[in-house]
Amino acid sequence: MNMLAIMITGFGLTSDRPVCVVWVILFAPLVAAALITLFTRRWKTLSAALSIGAIALGFALSMGLFIALAFYGQQHWPHTIQWLVVGNAVRIEFGMTTDPLAILMLLVVTGVGSAIHIYSVGYMKGDSGFSRYFACMSLFTFSMLGIVLSNNFIQIFIFWELVGLSSYLLIGYWFEKDAAAEAGKKAFLTTRVGDFGMMLGILLLWSHAGTFNFTELQARLPTLGLSTGTLALIGALIFCGAVGKSAQFPLHVWLPDAMEGPTPVSALIHAATMVAAGVYMLCRVSWLILPSETALTLIAWVGGITAIMAATIAIAQNDIKRILAYSTLSQLGYMVMAVGLGGPTQAMFHLTTHAFFKALLFLGAGSVIIALHHEQDIWKMGGLWKKTPITFWTFLIGTLALAGVWPLAGFYSKDEILLLALQKSAPLFLIGTVTAFLTAYYIGRECFVVFFGRPRDYHAYERAQESPWVMTLPLVFLAILSVIGGWASAVPHFLDPHGEVEHSNLGYALLRVIIVGWNGEVPHFLDPHGEVMHGNLGYALLLIPIAGFFVAAKIYWRAEPSDAPVKAALGKLWTLVENKYYFDELYLWIVKYVQGTIANVCEWFDRWILQRLGIGGLSVGTGLLGKTVRLLQTGSIQGYAFLFALGVTVIIYYVVVR
């Protein structure tokens, strides 16, 4: 660390010790990506080692930062470079934030990222683009860390787009497959819709405040005297970015299609980190959103609608990854809802635990897919628990954690959110509770159908075998995190972005929480502020996932499970959710008819008015004029002489006679 500090202070960047660490964390993956692309493409092992080394280094250094934070409290480490100064008005910085919020996210991204990078070595084995894959992963890591560490809006927006780019590259990684190429395009274009709103929001805010820097904005915002309307508009526009990136209703359509990418990519980008960037960004600028009641309501409801809508769709999907994709949508909905209910802390907590267990579930699904030689239809699986024991047990832990079974991670974070909903808004609490039930139901369905019952494809079943250790080790690591992740329930205190709470005794708090958590004082523990709702809520919420599992087991835990009973019970509703509420069709219709009509009008105007009348008219007119005037040019000198004489005569006539 000292060496690095000396090196980097040598470059004159900054003088503070922990600061340089942050820069190393950020830029190591970029260096790895560049090295792989430029030099080591041919040496696959070296490429993978570079990429993994970069992110593992980031994880180690993030740990260091975390420990420093835990023992010394939050430091105001100054580390900002003036990047672009235009006149007096526009001042763009390139800086690093190292508040608790950023450090938590750093840990999540580098920790889960490291596990997934290692897992990728096994999953991508033998792929012809192995090095390209790791270069893209490193580029993604760099972009994501950039978002996490940004201290101003312009910087976060740049990295926001970089993340979109690397997501595009990785979804379309198997670009020779049409579906993958299409999915990449769809993801990129759909998120751009949201990004455009976000850019407008940033510019609108800047036009009022005159700075992009988060800290300055936060300090300046109350003094600006913005009207509630403006504040709500800014909040809603910034939220647009999160809607796109975090795949919230109505821009959620890209995420399920993004499953065309390799499974580790789905785990890292489309479950654990990138899609959480929207939630992280909302938490980062929570001071901007919290004062506006309108924006909060909008955000909460968008989150709630996404949560329940995606959960209902998930019950009728047949692709092992798509179920998880809709589950991700649903959980992201929870997080966004938490932000909208005024609880960025709870949102971040759920983001963290969700990153653990959803990455675990995706990697488990990937392990199953590899075991069955790229089979993704859950109806062709079954009985796998004997064949792939490690995958099964870790997947089961992920399942329980996602459903929110005590004492796994999902329980604590989800119930924090439900508690918040109960305090703030009854309908959203209801939505949240129903979603929690559905969550347990659909993930129970997936788990039962995939791992239990009689194997439905004997040929594949016979050949199935457990994945190599590079794949199971990350599974175990993430499974452990999924179990213990929730016990750090005091962390949200500590990560309180507003810095209201005492930070000094984290280590002690952590220890206490773990002990208390084991003592089973769940409801107390659920309510960190010790204000309300001790009694029965925790126990009641405990029953919801159990009920969900029970229903799922009743239907699907049998030798030959099928959707038939549910189909019969739901009738038309089943068709509706099976077709994802026809969102894709609706958007296709909109694009075809609304946008198509506008495009046709524009095309007609361009072709007939501009091209024919404007440009064509000008050219034809000039041509005609030329042809007419050309008649005068006979080439007969005597003709010219005649005209000349005529002209002279006319002039003389005018001069002399008139």
Next chain:
Amino acid sequence: MITLNHYLWVSGLLFALGIAGVIARRNALVIYMALEMNLNAANLALVAFSKYNKIVDGQVFVFFIIAIAAAEVAVGLAIIVALFRRKQTVSVDELNSMRL
């Protein structure tokens, strides 16, 4: 009494006749003669003005014109003769080899 105006009218008529010849005729030799007529129309006008203004400058000018016209005739006729030898014609319609 013959006044300046009469001279000028004759000069103008001669000039117009010359121009008409240049424009209307196709024979290079005739065009040439018509051009000479234009020069002489100018000469006539100059002499008339000279007489009218009682200044000899105009008449001196006329001598110059006559001298130069003589030289021009020598060159011009030589060109036309050379042309005729080469092309067997002096019709300007047929002498179009320099046209684009």
